[in-house]
Amino acid sequence: MDVLALETASMLSSGGGAEGQERELVERARSGDQEAFGELVRRHRAKALGLAGSLTKDVYLAEDIVQEALIRAFLHLGTLTDSNRFIPWLHRIVRNQAYMKLRRGGPHGKERPFVCFMSQSGLPADSGRNEQAVDWSDIDCILFHLTDHAADEARNGQNPEQYLLRQEVLQSIHMLIRCLNKRERDIFEARFFGELPPAEIADLFDTTTANVYNTLSRSRVKLQKERIRISISLYVQRRASLGLPRRRILTPPLI
Amino acid sequence: MTIERDWSKTWTSAAAAIHGAVSYTDKKHFTLTEVMGFTGHAFRMNIDPESINAAGPTSFPGGYILRRNLCNLGFTSCLADPPAPLTPDKVERTISLVQQSLDRGVPAIAFDLFTPEFGLIYGYDDDKQQFYAKDHAKDGTLTYAQFADPKIDLLFVTTISESLPHSKYETLRMALSMIVDHARGKEWTHVFGDKFAQGLAGYGAWINVMKLRRADEHGNAFNISVIADAREFAARFLRELAFRWDGSNVVERTVRKHAGDAAVHYEAVAVAFGQLRELFPFPDGGQPKDPVTADRAIELLQQAQEAETKGVEQLEQLFHFMKEYYSEIWVN
Incomplete structure (x- = not known):
């Protein structure tokens, strides 16, 4: 792993010239500016890919890892306290992703959805692979489906960056999680993105395991409602794009 | 006997909603009384045998009953x-x-x-x-x-x-089929199983709760209001049938006879429930656990039960007769 440390160090030292601009981009991205995040992705994707590639020795797996890492980075940008630390932070995410992939059996494990195997939810690794089989009442599968969808788009599309940032997918995850309050969100993210078992989360947040379960359960209900709300908005947009009637109000009935 | 009241409103929300929706179609001529009758809602009774809970009247498989109701009225x-x-x-x-x-x-x-x-x-x-x-x-x-x-x-x-063309024979036969099945406790209840006493069996369950002094004030009063309202519609519906089927052929004559006879019995049911309604006004519901009041309620329920049993027998006979005839116009 010494090689890795060296590579990381070399990457960290590069890009010092445009530091101020870089920090500004991170700040903008943190406040939800998708364009700024897109610019960050364009700047750092190649290096992140290089890092992931050196770790896995597999170009396709590296691609997957970077996509997943970027999704995570996007989701967690708000938790980054020092905008100067963006690059090392992103690379740490890439490394974590890569180690997890490798633990799962290297290139052959690349089809594994990160949310499912990280959540320790007991879901079989292949659950939800099929679009029709997505269980929308199970948040693990929803998150898996969304990220998987994003990864597919990125893999198959002409312009991976653009597809990676496809607003409807990323925004869905983002909006889903936004409906939670700060504490629920922290606990939820610790569970689903931070791969922690509830007992450890309880320690981390200085609460009981029962409380963590309650929070998770409440969060799931909120996410379920939010998911429905989002899908209704998309449904209404779709009707509009198909030119279907927007409004029809009959005479109120006499009942 | 004629009952004076507002015939444009009912306590049975399913029938009110069906009538409301139907009035936007080519079959807007259906009155609320006809909808109550042809859907069988005027003849329903669904009793919670524990405490006469207010959920009884709406605890039926909605998808099944409402679509059958619409089918009776000639709609897919x-x-x-x-x-x-x-x-x-x-x-x-x-x-x-x-x-x-x-x-x-x-x-x-x-x-x-x-x-x-x-x-x-x-x-x-x-x-x-x-x-x-x-x-x-x-x-x-x-x-x-x-x-x-x-x-x-x-x-x-x-x-x-x-909206499909539907003969009056078919409409009445299908309505009678639902009414009789419900009265005899043969209607499919889906998830509700045998949790509620259906049709005529509802009287036995109700009387039992009254004997045990276990009636829920609110639920008891609500069930009474719904059924009193429904039976008034039932009596009126049967009177109208007897009046409108005025032809000379054997079917028209038979409908006239049975509907007329049944109307008398359902009027008696409506009268008994009217008295129950005064005893247990909604929403407060009076004192159904008070022994004297509960015993009075049992007497009225028995009167209603007796009359309704006779009414159902008439409708059953009419149903078995109607099963054999299909022609829209019959000169004989």
Whole structure:
């Protein structure tokens, strides 16, 4: 792993010239500016890919890892306290992703959805692979489906960056999680993105395991409602794009 | 005997909603009395044998009963009843079903819009993402998201699709089939199983609760109000049948006879329930646990039971007779 440390160090030292601009981009991205995040992705994707590639020795797996890492980075940008630390932070995410992939059996494990195997939810690794089989009442599968969808788009599309940032997918995850309050969100993210078992989360947040379960359960209900709300908005947009009637109000009935 | 009252309102929200929706179709000539009769709602009784809970009157498989009701009236229909937790796909398809009906100019029948009763959705606005709806509690709006978050464990919508030509023989025969099946406890109850006493068996269950002094004040009064109202419609419906089937052929004569005889019995049922209603006014419900009052209630329930049993026998005979005749016009 010494090689890795060296590579990381070399990457960290590069890009010092445009530091101020870089920090500004991170700040903008943190406040939800998708364009700024897109610019960050364009700047750092190649290096992140290089890092992931050196770790896995597999170009396709590296691609997957970077996509997943970027999704995570996007989701967690708000938790980054020092905008100067963006690059090392992103690379740490890439490394974590890569180690997890490798633990799962290297290139052959690349089809594994990160949310499912990280959540320790007991879901079989292949659950939800099929679009029709997505269980929308199970948040693990929803998150898996969304990220998987994003990864597919990125893999198959002409312009991976653009597809990676496809607003409807990323925004869905983002909006889903936004409906939670700060504490629920922290606990939820610790569970689903931070791969922690509830007992450890309880320690981390200085609460009981029962409380963590309650929070998770409440969060799931909120996410379920939010998911429905989002899908209704998309449904209404779709009707509009198909030119279907927007409004029809009959005479109120006499009942 | 004629009962004086407002015949444009009923306590049976399912029939009110069906009548409301039907009045936007080519069959707008159906009166609420006819809808109450031909759907069998005027003849229903669904009793909670524990405490005469207020849930009784609406605890039936809504999709099955309402679509059969619409079929009796000569309509094909559609149903959405996806169970909770709802998936986005099912929510979209249910909203779409409502919108398709509204685009055809007919409101959709739904449950638990503003209150746990049947009501109608009569408009939609995609820009505001809201429905315009009405039930007996409220005329107002609810957002698509509120609609997709039902308090009961499913999202219920029935819509009318096509109106079919239907002979009066067929309409009456199908109505009698439902009425008799329900009275004899043969109606399919789906998830409710044998949790409620259906039809004539409801009297035994009710009398038993009264004997045990266990009637819930609110529920007892609500059931009485619903059934008193329903039987008044039943009597009026049968009187109208006897009056309108005025032909000279054997079918018309037989309908006239049985409907006329049954009307007398159902009027007696309505009178007994009218007295029960005075004893146990909704919503407070009086004192059903008080021994003297409960015993008086038992007497009235027995009177109603006796009369209704005779009424059902008449309708049963009429049903078995009607099963054999199909012709729209019969000169004989």
